[in-house]
Amino acid sequence: xxxxxxxxKNITKTFPGVKALDNVNLQVEEGEIHALVGENGxxxxxxxxxxxxxxxxxxxxxxxxxxxEICQFQKITDSEKKGIVIIHQELALVPQMSIGENMFLxxxxxxxxxxNWNETxxxxxxxxxxxxxxxxxxxxxxxxGTGKQQLVEIAKALAKNAKLLILDEPTSSLNETDSRALLxxxxxxxxxxxxxxxxxxxxxxxxxxADKITVVRDGSTxxxxxxxxxAISEDRIIRGMVGxxxxxxxxxxxxxxxxDINMEVDNWTxxxxxxxxxxxxxxxxxxxxxxxxxxxxGLMGAGRTELAMSIFGRSYxxxxxxxxxxxxxxxxxxxxxxxxxxxxxxxxxDRKGNGLVLSNPIRVNTSLANMAGVSKNGVIDVDKEYQxxxxxxDKLKTxxxxxxxxxxxxxxxxxxxxLLAKWMFTNPDILILDEPTRGIDVGAKYEIYCIINDxxxxxxxxxxxxxxxxxxxxxxxxxxxxxxxxxxGEMKAEDATQENIMACILQSGRGE
Amino acid sequence: xxxxxxDILKKYTMVFALIAVVIFFxxxxxxxxxxxxxxxxxxxxxxxxxxxxxxxxLCILTGGNIDLAVGSVVCFxxxxxxxxxxxxxxxxxxxxxxxxxxxxxxxxxxxxxAYVKVPPFIATLAGMYAFxxxxxxxxxxxxxxxDNTTFLNVFGGGADCYIPDFLKMEGVDLNITxxxxxxxxxxxxxxxxxxxxxxxxxxxFDIAPLYQDIIKLVAVGASVLWIFYKxxxxxxxxxxxxxxxxxxxxYGYITSxxxxxxxxxAVGGNEKATRLSGIDSRKVFFFAYINMGxxxxxxxxxxxxxxxxxxxxxxxxxxxxxxxxxxxxxxxxYGGEGGIFGVIIGAVLMGVINQGMSIMGISxxxxxxxxxxxxxxxxxxxxxxxxxxx
Numbered sequence: 001x002x003x004x005x006x007x008x009k010n011i012t013k014t015f016p017g018v019k020a021l022d023n024v025n026l027q028v029e030e031g032e033i034h035a036l037v038g039e040n041g042x043x044x045x046x047x048x049x050x051x052x053x054x055x056x057x058x059x060x061x062x063x064x065x066x067x068x069e070i071c072q073f074q075k076i077t078d079s080e081k082k083g084i085v086i087i088h089q090e091l092a093l094v095p096q097m098s099i100g101e102n103m104f105l106x107x108x109x110x111x112x113x114x115x116n117w118n119e120t121x122x123x124x125x126x127x128x129x130x131x132x133x134x135x136x137x138x139x140x141x142x143x144x145g146t147g148k149q150q151l152v153e154i155a156k157a158l159a160k161n162a163k164l165l166i167l168d169e170p171t172s173s174l175n176e177t178d179s180r181a182l183l184x185x186x187x188x189x190x191x192x193x194x195x196x197x198x199x200x201x202x203x204x205x206x207x208x209x210a211d212k213i214t215v216v217r218d219g220s221t222x223x224x225x226x227x228x229x230x231a232i233s234e235d236r237i238i239r240g241m242v243g244x245x246x247x248x249x250x251x252x253x254x255x256x257x258x259x260d261i262n263m264e265v266d267n268w269t270x271x272x273x274x275x276x277x278x279x280x281x282x283x284x285x286x287x288x289x290x291x292x293x294x295x296x297x298g299l300m301g302a303g304r305t306e307l308a309m310s311i312f313g314r315s316y317x318x319x320x321x322x323x324x325x326x327x328x329x330x331x332x333x334x335x336x337x338x339x340x341x342x343x344x345x346x347x348x349x350d351r352k353g354n355g356l357v358l359s360n361p362i363r364v365n366t367s368l369a370n371m372a373g374v375s376k377n378g379v380i381d382v383d384k385e386y387q388x389x390x391x392x393x394d395k396l397k398t399x400x401x402x403x404x405x406x407x408x409x410x411x412x413x414x415x416x417x418x419l420l421a422k423w424m425f426t427n428p429d430i431l432i433l434d435e436p437t438r439g440i441d442v443g444a445k446y447e448i449y450c451i452i453n454d455x456x457x458x459x460x461x462x463x464x465x466x467x468x469x470x471x472x473x474x475x476x477x478x479x480x481x482x483x484x485x486x487x488x489g490e491m492k493a494e495d496a497t498q499e500n501i502m503a504c505i506l507q508s509g510r511g512e
Numbered sequence: 513x514x515x516x517x518x519d520i521l522k523k524y525t526m527v528f529a530l531i532a533v534v535i536f537f538x539x540x541x542x543x544x545x546x547x548x549x550x551x552x553x554x555x556x557x558x559x560x561x562x563x564x565x566x567x568x569x570l571c572i573l574t575g576g577n578i579d580l581a582v583g584s585v586v587c588f589x590x591x592x593x594x595x596x597x598x599x600x601x602x603x604x605x606x607x608x609x610x611x612x613x614x615x616x617x618x619x620x621x622x623x624x625x626a627y628v629k630v631p632p633f634i635a636t637l638a639g640m641y642a643f644x645x646x647x648x649x650x651x652x653x654x655x656x657x658x659d660n661t662t663f664l665n666v667f668g669g670g671a672d673c674y675i676p677d678f679l680k681m682e683g684v685d686l687n688i689t690x691x692x693x694x695x696x697x698x699x700x701x702x703x704x705x706x707x708x709x710x711x712x713x714x715x716x717f718d719i720a721p722l723y724q725d726i727i728k729l730v731a732v733g734a735s736v737l738w739i740f741y742k743x744x745x746x747x748x749x750x751x752x753x754x755x756x757x758x759x760x761x762x763y764g765y766i767t768s769x770x771x772x773x774x775x776x777x778a779v780g781g782n783e784k785a786t787r788l789s790g791i792d793s794r795k796v797f798f799f800a801y802i803n804m805g806x807x808x809x810x811x812x813x814x815x816x817x818x819x820x821x822x823x824x825x826x827x828x829x830x831x832x833x834x835x836x837x838x839x840x841x842x843x844x845x846y847g848g849e850g851g852i853f854g855v856i857i858g859a860v861l862m863g864v865i866n867q868g869m870s871i872m873g874i875s876x877x878x879x880x881x882x883x884x885x886x887x888x889x890x891x892x893x894x895x896x897x898x899x900x901x902x
Contacts, residue, residue, distance in 0.1 A: 315788060337790035346788065354788055357781035359848045368778055369789035371771045378771050383715060422789070 002029040004065075005195050006051075006084075006164060011062035013050055020046045021060070022219045028164070028197060028212075033190055035206040036199045038216035039241055039441035044199045047216070048166050052086045053079040066164075083163030087153045089172055093141045100124035100137035103156045127155040131185060145301065147178030154185070165189070166197045171205060172439055175299035175467055176502075183209050201441060202468075203234040215240035242443055250474030251446065253453045258477065259290035261328070262461040263344070263430045268322035270303075270310040280306045280317060282485040288430065288461040293452060295476030295493075296465045297501055303485040304465045305349055308432045312346035313339035326430070340369060345428035347419055349435035349465070351412075355419045358408030362400060362418050363389040365407050370426045392421035396451060413444025420451060431455060432463045437471065449475060469498045483508045525893060526842060526857045533861060537868030544871050545864070548746035551739060556668055556818065558863040559752035560586070560811045564834035565841075565855045566763040567807030570800040572838050573767075573776040575783065575847035577632040577797075579804045581621065581639030582811070582834055586827035588647040589613045589812035594656040594822035603663045611809045617643065618805015619798075626797035640831070648824045657821040667817030668752035675749040687748035694740025698733045705729055755814060759807070764852040772799060780847025836883070837862055840890040861886070 006028040013021040021043050028034045036044045050060050053073030064071045066082060073079045076086075093102045100121045109123060110116025124137030131151045135144060141152065150170060157165055167186075171179035179202075186196055186209055200206060206213055213225040213232065222240050225232050238249075270281035281303045288294040298304045309316035311324060313336040323330055326342050333339040339346070348354040356365050366389040367374045374385040389403035396417040400410060407418055416436065423431060433452070437445040452475060456462055466472045472479055473496050481489035481504045488508035491500070521528065537545040544550065564582055571577045593610040597603065621639050624630040664670035679688040705725055712719045743749060767773040775796045778786040787793050811830065816822045841858030843850025865886060869879045 312788075313790075335790070335792070336788050337792070340790040348785075348788065353782075354784045357778050357785055357848065359781045359844075360777060364774065364778070368774075368786070368791075371774065371791075375771050380769055380771060380774060382769070383711075 002031055004028070005030040005067060007063075007065040008047070008051065009063045009065065011047065011050055011060055011064075013046055013055060013060040020219055021050070024062075024216070024219070024221050026214055026221060027224070028195060030195055031190065031193050032211040033186060033196045033198060033209050035210035035213045036197060036216060037201075037203070037206060037213060037237055037241060039443060042216045042241075043219040044216050045168060046219075048086055048168060048197070048199065051079065052076055052084060052166065080160050083161055084166070085157040085160050085162035085164070086166040087157055087168065087170060089169040091146075091149050091153060091173075093149055093152060095142035096140065098138050098140055099128065099135065099144075099152050102141055102152065103127065103137065103159050107160060123159065124155070127158050128152070130158060131155045132181070145178075146173050147175070147181070150174060150178070150182060151185070154182075162194070164195045164197070166199075168199045169201065169439070170198065171200065171202060175301070176469070177299060179205065201439070203237050204470075206237060207232060207234060213237060217241060238442055241441075249442075249446065249470070251450050251453055253293075253456065256291045256453075256457055258292045259459065261287045262290050262326065263288050263463075264325040264328075265311060266323045266325075268307065268310070268324070269320070270306060270317035271319040273316070273318045276318065279485055281310060284322075284482075284485075284487050286480055286487065288463055290429075290459045290461055291456045292477045293456055293462045293464055293475055295472040295479040296463060296482055297467070297469065297472045297479055298465075298482030299467065299505065302482045304482055305434055307482070308346055308434055308463070308465060311339075312336060312344060312432065315346075340426050340428075343427065343429040345369075345423035345426055345431045347423050347431060347433045347436060349438060351415050351419050356407045356415060356422075359406060361406055362393065362398070362403040362410075365418050366392055366403070366421050366425055369422050373425060388425060389421075392425065396421055397447060411440075411444075413440035413447070416440055416444070416448060417451075420448070424455075428460065430461045430463070432465070434465045435467065436464065437466075437468070445471075469501060472496075472501075473498070481505060526840065526854065526861065526890070530857055530861050530864070533864055533868070537864065537871070541868060541871045545868050546742070548742045550867060550871070551742040552746045552750055554860075554863050554867055555743075555756070556673075556750045556752045557867075558859060559668060559756050559814050559818070560830060561833045561837055561859045561862065562756045562856070563759050563807050563814060564811045564830055565837035565859050566759050566852065567804040567811075568831075568834040569763070569767070569838050569843060569850055569852065569855050570776055571632070571804055572835075572843045572845075573780045573847055573850055574797055574800050575780045576845045577625075577800070577847070578636070578831070578835050579621070579632070579639075579801065579808075580636040580831050581617075581643055582636075582804065582808050582831035583827035583829060584640045584643035584647060585614060585617050585805065585808035586812040586815055586830055587822070587824065588617070588643040588650065589809045590816040590822045590826055591647045591650040591656070591824070593813060594658055594816055595650055597658055597660055597663065598656055603660050606663070607813060610813050611806060614805045614807070614809020614812065615802060616805070617808065618802035621805065622798040622801030625801055626794040632801075644824075647826075651822060651824050653824055655821055655823045658816060659820070664817050664820060666751060667813050668750055668755065669817035669820050673751040673817075674747045675751070675754070677748055685745070687744040687746075690740055690744040690748040693749060694737050694744070697740070698736050701732060701736070702729055752814065752818075755810070759810070760852055760856060767852055772796070776800060777848050780844075780849075782848075833862065836887045839887060839894075842894060844894070845891065858890075 004027055008024060008026040011021050011024040024043070024047055026047070038044050049055050051064060053076050056074045057072035066084065071082065094105070103124045104120050108115050109119040121137045128135065128137055131154050133148060133151050133155070135148065141149060170182060174182065183205055189196065198209065210227055212227060215222045215237065264287040266285050268281055268284040269279060272278035272280050284307060296304050306316050310320050313333045314320055315336055324333065325331070326344070331342055333342055352358060357368065363385055367385050374381055374388060386403065393400065393403055398414050398417040400414060407415055410418065437448050452462055452464065464475060473493060476493045479491050479493060479496050479501070480487050481501055483505045486508070489504035568579060568582065571579050589610045592613050593606050596606040596609055621635055624635045625632045658664065661670065665673050675689060677687045677689045679692065681688055705728070709719060709725060767776070775786065775791055778791065779793050779796045783793050815826055819826070837855055837858035838850060839845065839858070840861055841850065841854025843854060862883065865882060866879065869882060
């Protein structure tokens with residue numbers, strides 16, 4: 001048993017009207033990777049905000065004992081001085097600045113009146129090497145991918161002389177390869193004696209890296225599991241998180257006949273809107289039948305979202321060629337409105353950025369893509385709109401006190417349901433769901449899967465884009481595998497395994 | 513319960529601020545600010561603020577976009593109107609020309625903003641210079657008087673721009689038509705509130721507690737009756753009030769009940785999401801600015817009527833008055849939030865402060881300082897209360 005580096009004792013934090021944390025206890029040993037898991041809103045992020053001083057001492061009850069002394073952090077810099085560094089889920093990098101500039105932002109090398117750029121960049125390069133990045137620190141952030149940006153964040157934390165590194169959902173925007181690389185890097189750091197806390201929804205990652213797992217549920221710590229004394233399975237963790245056993249993570253779909261082909265895409269090629277010579281989607285052929293769930297699996301940057309958006313009324317890309325047939329008829333969809341009229345729906349992967357108007361209530365968001373359905377001659381029938389919103393709220397089991405609640409106040413899973421409601425209300429025959437369960441917790445995921453099943457049961461077609469292999473395999477009837485803009489494989493769900501899908505991608509990469 | 517009172521305070525902060533400001537000036541001007549004549553002037557002098565702020569609100573809703581050219585357009589359109597009327601052309605044709613002129617200006621700016629994606633700040637800055645120049649060209653740098661009494665009476669200028677008292681009673685020092693109009697307005701409002709309530713009840717919707725509706729009814733009813741009483745003690749309903757009412761009712765309806773109103777909020781809240789929902793955001797921007805042009809046209813009409821003439825310096829700073837009224841009234845500087853009710857409160861607050869300080873004899877220079885501080889405080893309040901929400 002190692003030395004206890006951090007102990008959080010009886011932490012209670014209340015917001016007006018809500019007890020966000022209730023008597024939470026957490027012990028982290030020196031040199032371990034400690035995973036913090038729990039459903040959305042369970043209180044994980046609040047706990048880490050208490051630890052890092054975002055919620056200052058005095059705004060919570062309980063004690064933080066770090067390195068043997070009681071700490072009273074007033075602000076983030078206090079905790080950073082002690083070596084506690086938190087890396088937030090949303091990357092905090094300035095795209096227009098270089099890696100080096102970002103790394104020492106607020107912590108500049110040299111004097112206040114004169115930044116020492118040589119020292120900045122040489123130091124930055126040193127830390128970049130430590131996280132395994134070969135880029136020069138003079139490269140701009142916007143010119144490197146998300147995976148590398150995440151590594152820059154870690155390098156930035158190292159530059160602050162971190163002893164306890166907290167990673168909040170570090171892999172939520174990374175693909176499988178980048179995620180794996182990041183986890184391996186964590187294991188590498190562990191060997192060097194670094195202590196880490198990781199917050200994540202991806203249980204396979206937890207099992208892969210964690211020494212100990214603390215489960216948080218409804219603002220309290222439920223249990224701490226030691227991964228070395230017994231083998232911990234994902235199901236075991238889920239049981240702790242939801243307080244019950246989820247026997248099947250993917251609801252069964254039975255008795256759904258796959259009917260005629262609803263949508264067919266042939267020789268679809270899309271070029272990048274800015275770099276005219278770059279093919280983003282390269283000669284893709286696909287189809288989806290009525291009552292069928294077709295999965296598109298691919299790593300981030302494979303061109304999946306670009307494919308979907310270019311089909312959906314050319315909302316992405318330039319120089320789009322190929323034919324699109326809906327119910328056997330060739331159509332040209334010039335904008336999203338025409339796509340919606342052709343009974344096509346695209347449910348975006350980026351629900352906050354591209355999907356919802358967060359400052360508007362559920363009612364307004366539900367009707368936005370189909371205003372004609374609740375209005376006459378440009379005048380809105382608010383009563384009808386309200387009824388529609390309530391109907392979908394009940395149907396999709398959205399948890400909210402009322403449909404007048406602003407969408408920005410909902411949890412990720414409930415936001416996703418509102419987004420689905422909005423598109424279901426346009427009465428589509430074909431729904432393209434782009435990462436429909438990203439960043440939402442296990443319970444809500446299951447409910448989204450049930451909604452997908454209901455959709456195909458009523459004869460609709462679903463194209464599901466996902467970068468989570470178990471989900472693609474568990475939910476699809478048929479799977480397309482996409483890599484670098486091309487479809488490199490197609491297989492039936494019953495033939496698909498994680499191994500042969502990854503093999504498909506690796507082989508296509510080698511062929512180039 | 514205590515939380516609810518806090519919410520109400522937060523929602524109606526500016527109303528309470530307005531009441532506080534009125535009380536302040538009531539004390540410092542020893543009651544002069546509430547004399548019938550001053551109430552009347554408050555409305556007539558600020559008619560243009562209400563009209564322009566209603567147009568400006570739509571632009572701000574689309575994402576905090578403002579129109580800096582409004583003051584110049586008011587002057588330009590007003591100049592055209594004065595020149596046309598000077599040539600003895602029919603007054604209604606002149607009015608039509610001014611409104612169409614405003615529309616065209618709006619279309620010009622809207623085109624660059626919506627379809628070419630010129631940032632609104634820049635496009636309207638250009639307009640601010642260009643239309644000021646054109647106004648000078650139209651008027652050849654001169655002041656042009658207007659003596660058409662029909663025009664002046666209808667649009668709130670001259671001595672007789674009041675609704676005549678059809679029901680005049682001998683020996684009663686009160687404009688009966690005005691008082692009756694006030695009662696009718698309150699009655700209609702009460703009917704509207706009751707109907708909404710019954711409607712909601714019959715359909716099983718959530719309804720606000722009864723006492724809230726009653727408080728609302730009493731507060732609005734009392735203040736409307738009081739204002740009409742004051743006006744009745746003076747010369748009756750000023751023509752400017754009719755135009756304010758028409759514009760505010762129309763825009764209240766557009767922003768809350770129509771699809772285009774909904775799109776304005778949606779584009780301001782999240783343009784990408786709105787576009788992917790099949791709504792052409794370019795049309796929404798174009799609508800906002802062409803509409804601003806129309807309101808600038810009406811603002812120009814009211815301005816030259818009030819002054820019985822047009823001058824090349826008219827309208828200076830009007831854009832700022834309109835913008836300030838919107839922001840004081842709680843419109844978000846980032847778009848997507850705000851409403852006509854807020855615009856009314858914002859415009860009245862600005863008007864009261866202006867007039868109160870004038871009566872107190874504070875110099876125009878310090879008045880500007882105070883106005884600046886009021887705008888800043890209003891925004892600080894908005895920012896802070898939003899922060900707490902999070």
